[in-house]
Amino acid sequence: MSAALVNLEPGMRVVIRYRLDDGRATDALGILLSLTSSHAVVDTERGAGSIELVRVIASKVVPPPPRPRP
Secondary structure (H helix, E strand, O other): OOHHHOOOOOOOEEEEEEEOOOOOEEEEEEEEEEEOOOEEEEEEOOEEEEEEHHHEEEEEEOOOOOOOOO
16 A cells, blocks of 8 residues: 555545646545555545555545635
8 A cells, every 4th residue: 555545544535646647646635435455436526536556646634625605
């Protein structure tokens, strides 16, 4: 497992930065649904996405989204 994901557990709100096929980096922000030895699944605003751990650059736990303004 990637060292960047060691302290993450399913149910946490996370951001995971990972490499795309063309070498650019992108982020997945959402709830971590599962974490295996090869993939992380994050439920983002666009739906659940599976990320290969070999592509992960960094990750961290993030606070809940701000409340909508009245």
